[in-house]
Amino acid sequence: MARWEPNAPQRLADAALELFAERGYENTTVLDIAQRAGLAKSTFFRHFQDKREVLFGENALAGPLVAAIAAAPAEAAPLDAVACGFDALARDVFTPARRAFTVRRRAVIDAHPDLQEREALKGVSLTASMTRAMADRGLPDLVARVTAELGALALRIAYRRWSDSGNTDEFGALARRALGEVQAAALTVEGGPGRFPRP
Known part of the structure; x- marks a missing residue:
């Protein structure tokens, strides 16, 4: 060769x-x-x-994710902009053709704590990129950060489900479902309006 x-x-x-x-x-x-x-x-x-x-190489996720968040309609709610980013990842990164590779990659990382640490650092970097993308949309700093953290959590959930060897769902559907679940959980934690003491 x-x-x-x-x-x-x-x-x-x-x-x-x-x-x-x-x-x-x-x-x-x-x-x-x-x-x-x-x-x-x-x-x-x-x-x-x-x-x-x-196993890590360049962060192939940040580019498409940030670009799609930036391109989301101006009137889109913060998590809807994140969903646009997830759609881009489904189209450009987490494709059916890449799933077998991703399943094998995850198995190697799951078996080695030092690789898990590197994967976690990659996640921190991606969350920071999402935070900047949300801030660039005009969100206050704290709102941008919370949105990015919720989005990152949903992305981790979707990735784990998509890279499960028994999964047959497409990444886009899993990501949007996970984002909805994270949003519902956040509302449950809040417990409804007026539950937190106001400053």
Whole structure:
């Protein structure tokens, strides 16, 4: 196989997941991954810092999510703007063609605490991006932050459901359902108007 074929990052990621499943994450080297992908070790390091980054790479979620939030109608409620972002992720990132890869990726991450920590940090960064996107829509800082936190929670719920090996639902439907559940839970916590002491 030629060493300079296109789509090297995806080939490396696919090879890494195959090897992680066969040998385990700890027993797989960068050289193993490059050889399985039919690429040079130097090509690996052009795209990734280390084997952990094969599972994370660039944050492919932030771009489409933030752009769709910004493009949501001006009159859209904050969580409706988030829903527009989720629709973009369903269309551009969490596609049916990517689901098998995502299921395997999640299995590797779930088995390693250090990878779980890296995944959590990625989530913090995404939440910060959503907060800025909501603030750019003119929301007060606290409202922007709460909206982003609720959106991030819904996104984590939808991702877990979508990447479950027995799931057959599309990501968009799962994300909107999770967003509705999070919104309903927030209203339940509030307990109705007048329940909190007012300053």
